[in-house]
Amino acid sequence: MPAVTIQNVSKAFGDNIVLQNFSEVFHEGEFVTLLGPSGCGKTTMLRMIAGFERPTTGEIYIGDTLVSGDKSFVPPEKRNMGMVFQSYAVWPHMDVFHNVAYPLTIKRVSKAEVERRVARVLDIVHLGQYAQRYPNQLSGGQQQRVALARALVAEPMLLLLDEPLSNLDAKLRESMRFEIKEIQQSLGIAVVYVTHDQTEAMAMSDRIFLINRGVVQQSGSPEEIYNQPSNQFVADFLGKVEFLKGTAEPGRIHLLEVDQYLPYAGDRRGPVEVAVRPQNISLLPAGGEGLHGTVDRKYYLGDTTDWRIRLGQLSLRVITDGRAYGSYAPGDAVTLRMEDFHVFEDDGSLLEHLKIRT
Amino acid sequence: MSYEPSTLLRRRARRVKAGLAVALLLACIIIVVSLQGLSRFAASGYDDQAGFGAVYDLSRELEGLGRADAAVAAAMPPKIQDAFGRQAEALLMEAWYAALYRGETEADLPRMNDEKKQELLDVLVRQMPEEDRLRYEPARTAVEVLAHGETAQGVPAYEALITRLAAMMPQRQAQLQGELQELNTQIQPQIDDLLRQDKAALFDEGIGTRRITRFADSGRGLLSLVRLLHEQLAALGGDFAGLPEVLLEAAPQDTTVDAALPPQLQSKVILNGLTPEGVNGVKMLAAAKAYVAAMQAQAGQAGQSVDYAPLLDSLLDVSSEEARQELLDKERALRAQHSNDLLAPLYLRTLEEAAQAQKGLADERLVALLTAVQEGQPLPQVRDGLMAELMTLRIAHNEGAAAGFGAGLPDDQRLTARLRMLRAMYAVDEGRLSADWQAALAGMDDAQRGALRRELALALAGQTVGEPLAAQINQMPDGERMPALMRMYLAAQSPEGQLLSAQTQSQFRQSLRQNGPRVQAAQAAALGQGSLFAKWVYGNSRTLLLIGVLLALNVLLLMVLMWSQKSWQMNVQWIIILLILDFLLVFQLLPMMHLVVKAFTPNGTFSLDTFKRLYEYQMNWGALTNTIIAALATMALGTLLAFPLAWLVGRTNLYGRQFFRKLFVVTYMVPPYVGAMAWLRLLNPNVGIINQALRAVFNLNTTVGPLNVYSLGGMIWVLTSFYFPYAFITISRAMEKMDPSLEEASRVSGASPLTTVARVTLPMMTPSLIAGALLVFVSAASCYGIPSIIGAPGKVHTVTTRIIEYYGRGTQGLNDATGLAVFLMLMALLILYLSDFVLAKKQYVTVSGKSTRPNIVELRSWRKPLTALVTLVAVIIVLIPFTTILTTSFKIDVGKSVLAAGNFTWGQWETIFSRGETLTSLKNSLIFASIAATVGILIACTMSYLLQRTRIKGRRLPDFLITLGSGTPSVVIALGLIMTMQGGYGVNIYNTAYILIVAYLIKYLLMGMRTVVSAMSQIHVSLEESSTISGAGWLKTMGRITGPLIFPSIAAGWFLIFIPCFYELSMTTLLYSNTTKTIGFQLYEYWTYTSQPQACAMAFGILMVVVLLNLLLNRLTRGEFSI
16 A cells, blocks of 8 residues: 555745645655755655645645645644654653653553553663653754654654754764664654755665755666666766766767767767766776876875876866775876766756756 | 646635625725714714713614504404504693603702702703793893802802893983992992901911812922911011921921020021922921911900911912812802892892883893892792793693604504604603502513503503502592503503613603704604614714724725735634734724824814914923933933943853842832832932931031932933833843854954953944833833822923823813823834834844853953942842832831831831722732733734744734834823723723723733743744644644743733733823722822822832732743743
């Protein structure tokens, strides 16, 4: 059974359209992430699922129930969902136990049952011994877990997470990331997760929706969208990528700024952009097949070495194993071999995208 | 992608638009109808709504009865209906003639007092047809003239009557006039002589009245009187024993005199040493009385006469306006009396002549009346006879009118109309049925009464009446039986056995007596003109007009809002906004607009007369300059005091900074007049504690000064000490919210802490500093409590005290008060605009939700000296005044130390707590303030929600008006409410508790609202959303999350409204009625008229209440809030 079905949902605030024609089905037990830069419409989508906003057009179903449509609207409190907010929203006037117990008391669950379930869910988030504390006596991570426990305690069909980790420090963020994933898997509920952090998305999601300017750019498993980006934006947003302009000819691509040829078996012709991830480029001693350049600069980063290779007018970034640091010195001639690259039509969208980013 | 609203939305929008159009149309209809009602109202000549309303109330009851009648009539056999109709009509006519007006006239004469009789006599004569009026007018005037001894123009009665009688005899007129003139010149010296003797009596009486001066403190006028008395007594060679002692009582405490001197010289020395400002008024009056007694005793012994004329003049000078007028009236009446006595022979001769020549005289009625009086009939009896005569005459007139009444109607309608008219008359004369019968009727239920009515109707139609009434009725003589049946029939109509409530009856009776248009209206009601609905509409046209205009405004506003939001959907929030808005429009904006309009159009047309008259008067200019000087000086001093204090307390490591902070903030909650009272005791030029101390320390040889609180300077000092907390709070709040990194950056750049204060802190504080200063300025300028207690006795007037003085002077005074109020209002609004709308935009310090810890400046070696300085300020500003209030409350003689022998008493406190009026006013204050605070906090919470949690258009409108209201000076709010809430605009809450509560709400609502709004702004919306997502609805979320989180602020807001309402004085002074006196006003009355120690006891009581409430609030909010 689908957990959430979204049909043709659009949302406009006045004349400003923030989300266009979103249609998707989220399945039970699935961890779905809405990923995108800030202002892309992902939070709006989440708030529409929660019921804090009404779609301008389109319909949203939770399970089989229509919750947002032209004529019908189910308010948030009737949707049986859990939600964790970016600011945690832990009520300062209640202790941890009462914060977590709140959804159950609203549902008039018996006292013994409340205690049992709160204790269980607090154990899940490792806060068993903090039940009597007040929020101001807790650290950020602990407050975050209180919010998570509160969202889970009523055993919702759906858990909504709105950038829940963005207020935490890096280390805590990393551990919470796996904790949330583990909890989700053990409970087997559907999660809709909103974030602008691609690592977070990659680490946790079954499926990622990459959204830009109100439009879904690509959806799929982390591996899919990382390895087969459908456009320059996707390629650029996920991980590091270098773009090279060129003209595709049968069997090869003429790289314009480099003025060298790249073997190409695909069937695109005309102006193209070649996207290549720096770690997918091999650095070989000069001579042999490949692009020829000279080492410009090199940075030792421990795990990796970050190279800048001069190719004609272009300085190309290449990432290799850290141990390769000593292999070449600046000024050395080298040969580059592209292990894996993507060819996109050069429609100017990259430029536009870059413009927005700056 | 463009988005199209769905058809459903479009359809809904169309429905909303249609609804709005209908509502607008309805509003227009209501307005048109009520305007028509108003024009009818104007055309019919009514000027009071009570009479108008009573007529229509009656007509409403009559309509109901008419229906019952029709049912009875329809149930009767046709033959009987016929008979009933014929007989009833004849009978009704007769009964009506009898009933018309008699209810209030002949039968009522014994019950009326003289004043009422005179009034009725005037009405009766005025209502006569022209020829009769000419005949009776001289007689009526004669009655009045004889009763008063003079005419309204002050011509002695006999003189006027002689002239009148002479005019009736053309051939004798010239001679009689000549004689009168001659005699008048002859008797003038005699009259003057007689008057001289009268002055003694007048003086005695005048000095005996307590209303000599308004303020017991100002005895200056009395001083010159006593000096006069001293000279008179000396001239008589009188005995001065005991007088020096009495004078010393009235003198300042340290006045001494050489006991070796003879009493006369002692008195002289004391009197010479006294200054007008330095004397105690009440004691001085006692001294004057002692002198008079000594003087009269001496005059009696020596057989000499005293010249009272200068004494009386001096006394008149110091009398209150009212007492003075009374004395002058008496003097004039005496003069008239003497003149009458001396003119009597000539008058009698003229009257005799006139009586003899009566035939052919123009006014035999006058001669007959005067002759009757002359023959020894008492004047009242003669007057009653005249009235009875006039009434009989009028009934005759009425009969003529009655015959014509309804003549144009068809037969059946004429009968109904006459029946109704009769009922109207019957309704206002309850005494027409014996008590037995009334009781019998009252005891019946509806069914029984219906049966009786039927029986009586049959009896009227010539049939027999059944038991048990038959026996009683049948015993009656023929002439009485039919009218009795008629009356019983009518009485049986009413379900209660009594036709109208006593109040309606008296109103109706009154309105009938005025005749003219009023009776026409009663007749119209009887004739059944206009539908019931129309009558109701016309009866309430002012209220309806208000409702109509409001409705139209609401609809138009709603349209504008929907249009600007581009959403044609109804929203409950808009309704709430409009409701709050309507309240503010009616009770706040309307009065303010009315004031402005009234000031510029005092007589209905545009004119600047009010302002011209006002500002031509020197005293008003003085008040104006005083107000501005005092407010400017208070602002400067207050800010100069507040800024360093705020900095020291907020940003340095001063010892006890938290304590000082609380202390200075608490003074904010003290009623200003309490401070005024304290400083009055401290700085009174003669007996002020500080003055006495200064004189002792510097060995000054004066009895007054060196400081005088009754001066502009004194007022400024007291204003400063009680308004500087306003600036203190504003400045320290901004100071504590300032981002410390801004100052840290300055320090890093190499600036010393002091340089940082001067170069960074101070410039950044400037907007808050100015805002605080402006707040002090406007508060000081619109303060009434302090100027009224300090300024008025010292003749230092301010605009507020002038407004309240003008208010007490009738219509013209009210106009003048408006002129001053408009000035005050415009000044306050200008400042409100500056500080709220111009300055607010320049605030550098943004108030962020996160609490920053301001960095604390180390004072190092300055720490101790500065702490000592702040302590000194606290002692002077807080401790000394409050201690003074407390100690004064235990004093018997305020001039002596509380530790002086025999000067300590618990009596003042006992008196306060045992006096019923204190407790009543305390109860009133608690009730009014609680209601205002509760209603206020409800509005505040609603507004906070709208402002903080919705994006609905128009939510800022009520916010704006509430800000405006609290920025308006109290006196202006009260004056506006008085002028508009007396029914003229369809709302009448004058003299009720509501008008006080409304005034309090308008003035103090903002305090509560700001608190709740800021609390709500700090609750992040996700706290509420996470409750919603947990399954709680809106109400549950409000009740369990938002409510508890902002509860401390709600409680604080409640108290912030409650406390100022509790001790409010300025508005209460204008709006109280005898049943709605509050504790603040009671305190003011005690202080001014009764006893200062008792007032101090009350003041300390109020202080204790305020402090206790503060503690309570602290407990309630677990220490989060105290005011």
